[in-house]
Amino acid sequence: MNLRPKLRSPPLTALSIPSPPTSPLPYSSKSVLTKMPRKSLLRPTLVLAFLSLFALYSFLFYNPPNYNTNTSINLDNRSFRSVDDNKKVKIYMYDLPSRFTYGVIESYAEARGGETVGSDALLKYPGNQHSAEWYLFSDLNRPGDQRIDSALTRVMDPEEADLFYVPFFSSLSLVANPIRSATVNVSPNRTVYNDEQTQEALMEWLEEQVYWKRNNGWDHVFICQDPNALYKIIDRVKNGVLLVSDFGRLGANQASLVKDVILPYSHRINSYKGEIGLENRKSLLFFMGNRYRKEGGKIRDMLFQVLENEQEVIIKHGAQSRESRRMASQGMHTSKFCLHPAGDTPSACRLFDAIISLCVPVIVSDYIELPFEDVIDYRKIAIFLDTYTAVKPGSLVKLLRKVTPERILEFQKELKKVKRYFEYEEANGTVKEIWRQVSLKLPLIKLMSNRDKRIVLRDLTQPDCSCLCSNQSGVHTTL
DSSP states (O other), rough: OOOOOHHHHOOOOOOOOOOOOOOOOOOOOOOOOOOOOOOGGHHHHHEEEHHHHHHHHHHHOOOOOOOOOOOOEEEEEEEOOOTTTTSSSEEEEEEOOOTTHHHHHHHHHHTOOOOOOSOOGGGGOOOOOTTTTHHHHHHHOOOOOGGGSSSSOOOOOGOOSSEEEEOHHHHHTTTTSSOOOOTTOOTTTTTOHHHHHHHHHHHHHHHTTTEEEEEEEETEEEEEEETTTTTTTTHHHSSSSSSOSSSTSTTEEEEEHHEEEOOOOOOSSSSOOOOOOOOOOEEEEEEEEOOOOOGGGGGHHHHHHHTTTSTTTEEEEEOOOOHHHHHHHHHTTTTTEEEOOOOSSSSHHHHHHHTTOOOOEEEEEEEOTTTTTTTTTTTTOOOOOOOHHHSSOOOOOHHHHHHHHHHHHHHHHHHHGGGGGGGSSSTTTTTHHHHHHTTHHHHHHHHHHHTTTTOOOOSSSOOOTTTOOOOSOOOOOEE
């Protein structure tokens, strides 16, 4: 069995805070005045007057053309008219063999004592933080008239498609068996599920498809939200658009912000339904999660050491369970700030739990990438602290106590505005925004597909100019 790729984030060290760039001096120059004959002013004056009248006429009387659309997309509190179906990006979803979709759900259930069911319709996808693969699959299976405001339209003829979606449940496949196959007691009538074999079988199936071969995979879309999902075949699908939670376990030659899309985790706690305010938020800071993590997540233990005895701070060690989710809901709904330290990779579900709780996230994760940054300014909804500052005894709490109630209410107001982007169940929420992000990749996909057909392939020791690496430079502290 191949070893899984290691984190590419640098090891935890004391980081210095970068100095802000120096602003350039204002430009100045001496103006040179020359005398002009009076008669030369007449023609420019007439032209200026004509242009002014034309601009006034256009403003008062011009009506923009009607493109005969009846739907809209709301982004960042602005309303944009969506294009008609003929102008939308067209996506074809492969009808994969059942073993890659519903078969994964069935194997997961059987490994936990579930009974075999006779129909796919009776299978229920298990709730987890990587449920995006189910929401996207379900969305594309909805009737077209229920998806009229989506940036993508599904086509049933692959010849019409701009993009091809591969709906393999890769994150669920990774955890389909709770125990490794070498140690589990296998029933004579049941074959133990194997994620690596399933990945290989998917690749064999895909490489037989004419549309995969046509553009070397550039126009294919894969979801691999768990940091280890598709790890066995990632080098064979890396040309495609990867839908990921972060780049923590992906190499610089495998994923980038240019071609891929960062997804939010699906939240595991109840969304906050109340209004903004501080009356019921008595705690200053809240965190509940595993204290001990690997790689970049070692920051958690250091934060526990400096925070666990602070007043008005609730910081608890706890694993995923129904009771811990209930306690986390209560804690986040009654705290002003919620801590988001790095986990095994730079991102974790607690950030998005905090957002839908209107609990101001305090992000201590130097190499984090965030979803939908073209429409969300995270400085308006979160506080960023570099690792070096956060682990100084007393520093983090001191900074948070200086934030005024008025500033916290501003954070909450902005959180409420963008909350829908992190709710997969919301009709105008996460799924719709993911597809919009995917649709924006099409020009690059066409460029890379054409470029790929004329360049000479060669081995490089470093990524070439077609790759933009993820955040390797750290963050600015925002307090």
